[in-house]
Amino acid sequence: MNKKQRKMLIRIIIALVMTIALQFIETEGWLRLSLYIAVYLIIGYDILKKAGMGIVNGRVFDENFLMAVATIGAFSLALYEGSGDYLEAIAVMLFYQIGEFFQSYAVGKSRRDIAALMDIRPDYANIEENGQIVKTDPDDVEVGTIIIVQPGEKIPIDGVITEGNSSLNTSALTGESLPREVQTGDEVVSGSINMTGVLKVRTTKEFGESTVSKILELVEDSASHKSKSEDFISRFARVYTPAVCYGALALAVLPPLYQILFNDVAFGFNAFETWIYRALIFLVISCPCALVVSIPLSFFAGIGGSSRAGVLVKGANILETLSRVKTVVFDKTGTLTHGVFEVNAMHDPHDHDIEADKQRILELAAMVECSSSHPISKSLQKAYGKPIDHSRIHDIQELSGHGITAVVDGQKVAVGNEKLMHKLGIEPCACSHVGTIIHIAVDGKYVGHIVMGDVIKPHSQEAIRQLHASGVDNTVMLTGDTAAVADRVAQTLGIDKVYSQLLPADKVTRMEELIASSKPNEKVAFVGDGINDAPVLSRADIGIAMGAMGSDAAIEAADVVLMDDDPLKISKAIRISRKCLGIVWQNIIFALAVKGLCLILGAFGIANMWLAIFADVGVMILAVLNAIRAMYVRKL
Amino acid sequence: MNKSFKIEVDCANCANLVENEVQKVAGIKKVNISFMTQKMKVEFEEGADTEAVMANVLKVAKKVEPDFEIL
Numbered sequence: 001m002n003k004k005q006r007k008m009l010i011r012i013i014i015a016l017v018m019t020i021a022l023q024f025i026e027t028e029g030w031l032r033l034s035l036y037i038a039v040y041l042i043i044g045y046d047i048l049k050k051a052g053m054g055i056v057n058g059r060v061f062d063e064n065f066l067m068a069v070a071t072i073g074a075f076s077l078a079l080y081e082g083s084g085d086y087l088e089a090i091a092v093m094l095f096y097q098i099g100e101f102f103q104s105y106a107v108g109k110s111r112r113d114i115a116a117l118m119d120i121r122p123d124y125a126n127i128e129e130n131g132q133i134v135k136t137d138p139d140d141v142e143v144g145t146i147i148i149v150q151p152g153e154k155i156p157i158d159g160v161i162t163e164g165n166s167s168l169n170t171s172a173l174t175g176e177s178l179p180r181e182v183q184t185g186d187e188v189v190s191g192s193i194n195m196t197g198v199l200k201v202r203t204t205k206e207f208g209e210s211t212v213s214k215i216l217e218l219v220e221d222s223a224s225h226k227s228k229s230e231d232f233i234s235r236f237a238r239v240y241t242p243a244v245c246y247g248a249l250a251l252a253v254l255p256p257l258y259q260i261l262f263n264d265v266a267f268g269f270n271a272f273e274t275w276i277y278r279a280l281i282f283l284v285i286s287c288p289c290a291l292v293v294s295i296p297l298s299f300f301a302g303i304g305g306s307s308r309a310g311v312l313v314k315g316a317n318i319l320e321t322l323s324r325v326k327t328v329v330f331d332k333t334g335t336l337t338h339g340v341f342e343v344n345a346m347h348d349p350h351d352h353d354i355e356a357d358k359q360r361i362l363e364l365a366a367m368v369e370c371s372s373s374h375p376i377s378k379s380l381q382k383a384y385g386k387p388i389d390h391s392r393i394h395d396i397q398e399l400s401g402h403g404i405t406a407v408v409d410g411q412k413v414a415v416g417n418e419k420l421m422h423k424l425g426i427e428p429c430a431c432s433h434v435g436t437i438i439h440i441a442v443d444g445k446y447v448g449h450i451v452m453g454d455v456i457k458p459h460s461q462e463a464i465r466q467l468h469a470s471g472v473d474n475t476v477m478l479t480g481d482t483a484a485v486a487d488r489v490a491q492t493l494g495i496d497k498v499y500s501q502l503l504p505a506d507k508v509t510r511m512e513e514l515i516a517s518s519k520p521n522e523k524v525a526f527v528g529d530g531i532n533d534a535p536v537l538s539r540a541d542i543g544i545a546m547g548a549m550g551s552d553a554a555i556e557a558a559d560v561v562l563m564d565d566d567p568l569k570i571s572k573a574i575r576i577s578r579k580c581l582g583i584v585w586q587n588i589i590f591a592l593a594v595k596g597l598c599l600i601l602g603a604f605g606i607a608n609m610w611l612a613i614f615a616d617v618g619v620m621i622l623a624v625l626n627a628i629r630a631m632y633v634r635k636l
Numbered sequence: 637m638n639k640s641f642k643i644e645v646d647c648a649n650c651a652n653l654v655e656n657e658v659q660k661v662a663g664i665k666k667v668n669i670s671f672m673t674q675k676m677k678v679e680f681e682e683g684a685d686t687e688a689v690m691a692n693v694l695k696v697a698k699k700v701e702p703d704f705e706i707l
Binding site for chain 1 (some may be wrong): 649672699700702706
């Protein structure tokens with residue numbers, strides 16, 4: 001509770017005690033009035049002040065104005081009637097303030113809870129100076145400095161371990177509760193917590209560029225992208241409040257005038273009395289706070305909860321679009337499969353197994369591909385397993401979607417797919433195996449091919465099943481791989497549609513076709529690893545990048561970032577967004593329905609002031625409590 | 637130029653109102669006030685005197701919402 005809230009609480013308690021006491025003490029006339037006015041001022045002076053300032057500054061219709069008019073009106077009416085029943089005026093103000101207090105407390109508390117969920121910001125970095133460990137501001141640590149991370153501390157800056165081994169808790173980043181074992185030479189990302197051993201880490205980035213800073217920036221920014229429902233409500237409130245005020249005025253004036261003119265009711269205050277009272281009730285009911293507060297709170301809670309689960313959503317508008325996703329398009333390599341290829345077979349030009357020259361062929365392929373970051377290139381180098389002498393390789397040329405040519409030891413070597421061979425006028429041998437086939441030609445002569453197989457991620461099948469179960473009608477896979485491989489993967493996983501043998505540009509075209517062919521309300525999401533598919537990521541209605549920990553490019557290009565590379569998170573993200581939007585609509589409908597009903601009842605004189613207080617304060621409290629639910633996403 | 641300020645604002649609606657008014661201050665290209673994160677992001681016009689603009693912003697904001705503070 002902050003200072004303002006404490007002060008408010010004291011005022012509420014004093015006013016409450018005095019009001020109750022006044023019910024038991026017999027007082028009359030001016031004494032009674034002045035006591036009630038004292039209570040009224042204690043509880044409501046700030047509202048009156050704000051309402052007055054609003055009028056002075058030309059902003060008349062806000063909730064302070066509504067409350068001031070309603071309570072002063074109720075007071076005057078009681079005074080005029082001489083009933084001495086000032087309780088209603090006090091009650092309206094008291095409960096309004098209780099509601100405001102509750103709202104400010106609940107919102108502040110959930111804001112802190114959500115901030116705590118995302119509390120991954122490290123406060124310091126340990127540096128060794130003359131044998132002493134010194135705590136320094138992570139912002140001051142230069143790239144390449146050795147920092148020391150003790151057990152229980154957060155890793156402050158991205159880097160590589162130079163000494164020590166330990167297990168890391170990355171749950172704040174990825175939502176993954178299993179600790180990750182690390183040892184010397186491993187890369188570590190900031191924000192993970194060192195659990196067991198002392199680590200020495202050589203930093204590879206500045207603090208501002210480290211994963212933890214990027215994530216925090218993203219999450220904090222996300223709150224500033226407003227959703228359509230938020231926009232709708234703030235526009236709505238701008239029209240709604242004046243409309244209600246004029247409505248109340250009309251209610252106070254028109255029916256009595258009608259009665260005076262046509263029903264022979266004598267002109268006088270008596271004719272207006274009931275209608276003024278109804279108009280005041282009308283004003284109390286109509287306060288739009290429940291909507292204005294609960295909707296941004298729902299989105300904020302949803303975004304906070306999902307970042308806790310390792311799903312970073314870049315804004316409320318994204319969460320909204322995500323909930324309407326009906327088609328999910330996957331990149332194959334690195335998304336549904338590990339993107340780590342194994343050499344399954346090596347064949348000569350006649351499709352027979354190579355026995356003798358195996359190492360030579362592999363060496364050529366690895367050398368030509370030595371500078372490429374494509375998963376296949378990396379896997380080839382891994383399969384070769386020896387260091388590469390770069391001085392033997394010249395003139396490396398990469399043909400996107402085809403392969404690579406280079407000069408190795410003076411020989412022109414081409415390594416790539418069938419298209420590359422055709423382009424160079426070489427007739428490749430069709431392989432009998434299913435897999436990714438890497439053809440190799442030396443000096444324009446075909447020497448054989450390597451068959452590589454990708455490994456499907458263990459959760460991919462379950463992920464597709466869950467997507468279908470959570471209402472995604474259409475799953476599509478885009479891949480540059482051959483039809484045989486693509487079809488086999490799709491069949492294993494249960495994917496509806498496959499487009500294979502695509503060049504990177506084709507993927508964008510296919511994505512555009514898919515967007516064009518879906519209904520305007522049904523959104524298309526693309527899931528990729530963010531390395532080669534940034535154009536598709538940004539073209540899709542929702543771009544989801546996975547395994548993004550440490551990859552800035554992916555964080556920039558995508559709308560939703562999955563911190564680890566588990567495809568199950570995709571359906572989780574969609575379910576989180578559905579829950580959040582569900583809550584938003586529950587609140588909109590609930591608040592409007594209750595208020596609408598009470599307004600009608602109030603206009604016909606059926607609702608009294610107490611019901612009006614419920615329609616205002618009660619509805620707001622319920623809506624805020626409902627909104628906070630969006631934060632709990634663990635079981636989704 | 638973009639700048640981010642920590643602010644204190646009491647309610648979501650006040651934040652919206654302040655945002656609408658501050659948007660009209662000369663020298664401000666775009667402003668975004670988040671009640672949830674208690675932050676104000678300001679994008680200034682090219683060559684604007686940021687200090688003077690911010691003094692105006694505070695004045696305008698205070699007029700709309702007396703409890704608004706820039707920390």
